[in-house]
Amino acid sequence: MSGEGAGRSEFALIADLFAPLTKGADGALGLLDDAALVEIPSGHQIVAAADTLVGGVHFRLDDPPDLVARKALRVNLSDLAAMGATPLGFLQTLVLSDAATDSYLEQYAAGLAQDVKEFRMPLLGGDTTSGPGPFTVTITALGTVKKGEALLRSRARVGDILCVTGTIGDAALGLACLNGDLNVSREQTEFLTSRYHLPQPRLAVGCALAGLANACMDVSDGLVADIGHICAASGVSAVIEQEEIPLSLSAKAAADDDGKWWQSILGGGDDYELAFTVGSEHLDQALSLARKADVPVKAIGRIADQTDGRVGVVVIDSSGAELQISVPGYQHR
Amino acid sequence: MSGEGAGRSEFALIADLFAPLTKGADGALGLLDDAALVEIPSGHQIVAAADTLVGGVHFRLDDPPDLVARKALRVNLSDLAAMGATPLGFLQTLVLSDAATDSYLEQYAAGLAQDVKEFRMPLLGGDTTSGPGPFTVTITALGTVKKGEALLRSRARVGDILCVTGTIGDAALGLACLNGDLNVSREQTEFLTSRYHLPQPRLAVGCALAGLANACMDVSDGLVADIGHICAASGVSAVIEQEEIPLSLSAKAAADDDGKWWQSILGGGDDYELAFTVGSEHLDQALSLARKADVPVKAIGRIADQTDGRVGVVVIDSSGAELQISVPGYQHR
Secondary structure, X not given: OOOOOOOOOHHHHHHHHHHHXXXXXXXXXXXXXXXXXXXXXXXXXXXXXXXXXXXXXXXXXXXXXXXXXXXXXXXXXXXXXXXXXXXXXXXXXEEEOOOOOHHHHHHHHHHHHHHHHHOOOOEEXXXXXXXXXXOEEEEEEEEEEEOOOOOEHHHOOOOOEEEEEOOOOHHHHHHHHHOOOOOOOHHHHHHHHHHHHOOOOOHHHHHHHOOOOOEEEEOOOOHHHHHHHHHHHHOXXXXXXXXXXXXXXXXXXXXXHOOOHHHHHHXXXXXXXXXXXXXXXXXXXXXXXXXXXXXXXXXXXXXXXXXXOOOOEEEEOOOOOEOXXXXXXXXXX | OOOOOOOOOHHHXXXXXXXXXXXXXXXXXXXXXXXXXXOOOOOEEEEEXXXXXXXXXXXXXXXXXHHHHHHHHHHHHHHHHHOOOEEEEEEEEEEEOOOOOHHHHHHHHHHHHHHHHHOOOOEEEEEEEEOOOOOEEEEEEEEEEEOXXXXXXXXXXXXXXXXXXXXXXXXXXXXXXXXXXXXXXXXXXHHHHHHHHOOOOOHHHHHHHOOOOOEEEEOOOOHHHHHHHHHHHHOOEEEEEHHHOOOOHHHHHHHHHOOOXXXXXXXXXXXXXXEEEEOHHHHHHHHHHHHHOOOOEEEEEEEEXXXXXXXXXXXXXXXXXXXXXXXXXXXXX
16 A cells, blocks of 8 residues: 555654654653553553544544544543543554545644643553544543552442532533534533543542542443443442533523433443542542642532342432433444 | 344453453453453563454455454564563454354354463453454554563664574465465465464564564565565665575475565565674574574565665575566565
8 A cells, every 4th residue: 555645644643743752751762663662650550541533423524633643642641530530641543544644633733732742641651553434533541540540430339429520411411512403502512522532631630549449431422321331330329410410501591491411411331531430528628629630529419239129320400300311322333 | 223233232341252352361351341450579670562354355254263353363472572571461352244144254253262372362352343344353462572672663773683483475375275376285285375374473483582683563564565674674784695595495496386486475565583683792692592483584685774775675686686676676656
């Protein structure tokens, strides 16, 4: 496939667009080697997460390429945040399609450069190849966490308070706007779609919660589905109070206008907020740490045992009635 | 995409087929978390390599799925070998296609399980998703190497002896057999195609050379192209003696029958042998260590400076004449 297409060669792509993203990371070896060489501070463990984003599945083919890059990096940063880890660097493998023109890739790399700087997350290595399918990005994020302090899904305990950062449901509603299913004001559309395009990895909160919270994960499949993952891993159940779920003004407007949007808020993914459980004796401290990180955190429910026969996640409305959830979460197959 | 297709759900796939591959690796956290948690021995660095294999590009769509899995893991193990690293574990992201039926994935996972055991390389984490393109596998391999002992491409020195492990060109000729371009005996076809399907990562040799060889890489793009990468990274040139290049009996038969196959031997990729340079004073020690690892190693040339105006790689035949290379190596764009 040498010389395929009219674009830069594979090696020119790497040298021109991606080698600059390794700045300050000696371990990237200038992207000249077979692998990266990474140094770890003593007393720390590595946290490693990998996610693939496929064009037309995880992002729209007409999404701005700089935002595709930033989202690809940020969903992986969000995985680090969920474990309480500090970013170290990442590997990237790209499968280029015919639609990945030089201009597309320049915008992609420019977006990536912006977030590499913002999150101090240098490129360490990877692979560039071509295929007949859509443009596909895989990022493996590496981070570090103090030994024994990583946040896991499996540590929720009965009686824990269940909290979330930020607001829930915006990304799913943003996607509904992009798909023409939801019509709200221009300003609301811009807000919601920006939440879909550009998640905010909650690294500062995750770091602050390391060693303090019991269980944690990021909300990527959908609030109910992801709390369900915590319940399954921890052998507990959860009760969420619908009216405590933090909504943006735009999401609230959509839900007030038509209650059906609650299904998207509860079941839609892509928020990349953190959901965590904390012993009630540590709740104030957790809220105070989150305030210092300038990230809103809200208690939305509690962790219960499974002895009452209810397994998994229950959402109750203000009257105490249980909501029916039609879309429990995203599955890729 | 919940419930898409007739196959196992995403979570059942992970639980049934992939969670067993984490055996013995506590850091995989049972594939229940957002990321893996990895422990590193003190005094060591992490080596991290990522490669994507796209169906129809890096493997044939009718290749046996167990061999696709094993090759995907092995090409990454080969990157670890090239840096002198010891395997630690890997992350895997899959993009499933419609053709990735339950039966395909069961065979895939069975192959992976075999090599996870053989190379003590547990699965640590990753991601499973679906897309409209071909079945695509990305593996990020993690390994460890003693601090300061990693083998790099950039350390070749003028006067070094250039060596390779194993035999060169078999994989490219195997692909030519599969594509119906090369007709040899059934036994030779089986040998050559097995070399294409199932590379042998030279981990023991790589480990033994760590701290001894100067430059090293694995032969994946093609012998001449890859030696060229060492030359470019080290600012040197290389002279390869054609008659010293180790050939299998099958490759020799093909080349003797029609000299045109030399172009595939010199330019075709996928061998995953190691090419390394070593100071002449350490050559005997390197050869002896390779013998202990039961891997043939052969000196095929030397590293020269660039002052004679020749840049990069030159292959000379037994008369000292320079060969013309028509296919310098594989590029993905």
